[in-house]
Amino acid sequence: MKWFKSLSVAAMALAIVTTGVSSANAASSLSGSIVINGSSALLPLTLQAKSEFQKLNPKVKISASSAGSVTGPQAVRKGIAQIGACDWDATKDVPGFKAFEGQIATPVAVIPFAAIVNSDVKVNNLTTQQLKDIFSGKIKNWKDVGGDDADIVIVNRAFGSGTRVNFQLKALEGGSIVSTGSNVKTVKSSGEMKTNVETTSGAIGYEALAYVAGSKMKALSINGVAPTEANIINGKYKVWSYGYYMTKGQPTGVTKAFIDYIRSAKFQNGSLKKLKFIPLSAIK
Structure with missing residues (x-):
């Protein structure tokens, strides 16, 4: 009887192992x-x-x-x-x-999006109107929005970018984005946006937050509201998709x-x- 019970337990253990292996194989097939x-x-x-x-x-x-x-x-x-x-x-x-x-x-x-600036820009918050004036080319110096006396360099995503579509619709309320000028750059990807804003003094652009963490640039608050997960969930920050x-x-x-x-x-x-x-x- 003891021998039979031992055999039964062993059989059950083998069945469990075999089932596990079969499941693993099925999962990876x-x-x-x-x-x-x-x-x-x-x-x-x-x-x-x-x-x-x-x-x-x-x-x-x-x-x-x-x-x-x-x-x-x-x-x-x-x-x-x-x-x-x-x-x-x-x-x-x-x-x-x-x-x-x-x-x-x-x-x-x-996807949370944010207005981003080079780390040397001494501005942490912009209003919607200030953003519209900057990206339309009306405001060209940081001193006009509370920063140092320094030129603003606009970094744009190329037409067809989803980041651009969302930023233009939600942060700029559909406002225009200047496309030419000595202080305007156009890049093709989020990676290029990150590189250009990080390495260009006085630069401003826009980016998915996934690219901002640990970088040499900072995300701005808009109308005093920071681009955080909590502010998106509670409905205070609107620039996301x-x-x-x-x-x-x-x-x-x-x-x-x-x-x-x-x-x-x-x-x-x-x-x-x-x-x-x-x-x-x-x-x-």
Whole structure:
């Protein structure tokens, strides 16, 4: 009898181990490839999710690049990407861009945006009107907004940038952005924006908060309200947007699995928050 009981216990243990191995194998049997293009604001999030997802699913290959939000749904429409990362819902018209028909917009994160300045700028807060006057080219010296007597250098994102779309609509209330002049630069990505503002004395630009932490630039308050997670959640700070993954129709297969992972509670409340994005569930 004791021998029989021992054998039964051993059999049960083996069954549990075997089941665990089978489950692990099943979990890692997912295979396929995903090409992601579009938003540079979302790129840090995409790269982190890619790294984690590929460790869990080593048979999956993911390539990610960024050339501005509008290139995301464009790449999906052309069939060269399965996911188009975009800082607006590209199934709807926004100023300057028509809706991309036949695509599905799945929100994956809340993106806080901020006006940013070089660390030598002695201004910490600007009003909406001051921002509008600076970016339209009306105000050209920091002394006119409480800073030192120094030229303002405007760093712009190129047309097609989701960061630009959101900043112009929400921080500038749709106001104009000057595009030419000796004190104006235009850059193609969030990374280039970060580099230019950090290295250019008197520079001002706009950026997703994911690029600001630990950098040689600072995010400004707008109308006395700082660009923090708490102020976005309580409705005081308005310069933010949902970040979307655009797909041709409803996502399926490995594409759906990756999007489900980035939307999972574990990722949203873990890596996503560490990167200074805000979980979808935080906005009611």
